Amino acid sequence: MKFVRYGELGHEKPGVLDASGALRDLSDVIEDIAGDILAALPDVDVNALPEVPGAPRLGPPVGRVGKLIGIGLNYYDHAAEVGLEPPKEPIIFMKATSSITGPNDPVYLPRGSVKSDWEVELGVVIGKRAKYVSEADALAHVAGYTIVNDVSERAFQTERGGQWTKGKSCDSFGPIGPWLVTPDELGDVQALDMVLDLNGEPAQRGSTSSMIFGVAEVVSYLSQMMTLHPGDIIATGTPPGVGMGMKPPRFLREGDVMTLAIAGLGAQRQEVRQDA
Template sequence: MKFARYGEAGAEKPGVIDAGGTLRDLSGVVDDIAGDVLSALPHLDAAGLPEVPGAPRLGPPVGRVGKLIGIGLNYYDHAAEVGLEPPKEPIVFMKATSSITGPNDPVYLPRGSEKSDWEVELGIVIGRRAKYVSEADALGHVAGYTIVNDVSERAFQTERGGQWTKGKSCDSFGPIGPWLVTPDEVGDVQSLDMVLDLNGKPAQRGTTSSMVFGVAEIVSYLSQMMTLHPGDIIATGTPPGVGMGMKPPRFLREGDVMTLSIAGLGTQRQDVRQDR
């Protein structure tokens, strides 16, 4: 099934997408798509639920996200385009939850931004508490999958000392959605095509089959170091075609439009604006 949250930022309501693509209200079934609800997402006949009129804003499909974790250099072809060897173990960084926005909300370039970049990524949504789980059991802790645009200010990230978190956590740098799609509907999560266009022209093209560390390995690995809770989201890395890998590099400017999609998980669209 495909779950969504809709409405004004901070006041989103739960919804579900029916077989015809219509958004239907789920608030009579659950209070929110968050927390322990993610461990037992309802299986229901969406056609019997109230249709949501109009075209409301879509928020991030998961509420009250506790952790937004990033995995760096996790595609063989992306590592090659930036001239780095694939890592021996997952590169892990944190992205501030205050960066999270809806899938079609604007992305704001922070003051002083010189090298803001795009990254289409598969997002793992944790559904059951995971601590010291094996790789064989890891997928049983996943509620579903979504799209994350891991927007990154490269100068903040790599040229100003410290950790990557500085370049990953700016306000609006975490668009998520449009939907949370349950594993049964996704199928083989390690065989999903990924696309990002900039101003209507191809930028990123890739597939999750090129991951250095797959979904099960990532969930198991992280659970050895931290407890993963329902609603935690893991952004699993990006395929080639990022701005820093272009020759010459090309970074985001006010007025740009990013459109990104992953097979079966929907599409995002963000206008780029300057934070004033």
């Protein structure tokens, strides 16, 4: 199934898509797509639910996210384009949950930004508490999958000391959605085509088949170091084509438009604006 949250910022309601792609309201079934409900998402007769009129704003498909965890340099071809050796273990960083926005909300360049960049990524949403889980059992703890644009200010990230979190956590730097797709509907999570276009021109092209550390390995690995709770989201890395890897580098400017898609997970669109 494809679950969504729709409505104005901070007032999103739960919904689900029917077979034709129409949005149906889930408000009478569950309060929100968040917390423990992710361990047992409702199996309902979608066609019996009321249809939502118009084209409301889509929010992030998961509410009350506790942790937004990033995995760095997790694609062989991306590591090569930026001139770095593939890591021997997953590189972990955190993005502030205050960076999370809806899939089509604007991305705002923070004051002083000179090297803001794009990164289409597969997002893994935890459904059941995971602590010390094996790789064999890891996917049983996943509620579903979504798209994350891991927007990154590279100068903040790598030139100002400290950790990557500085360049990853700016307001609006975490567009998520449009859908939360359950594993049974998505199929093979390690065989998904990924694309990102900038102003209608190809930028990123890749596949989750090129991950260095697959989804099951990442979930298991993280669970050895921290408990993963329902609603935690893991952004699992990006394929080649980021701005810092271009020759010469190309970074985001006010007025740019990013469009992202992952097979089976829908698409995002963000206009780039300058923060006040």
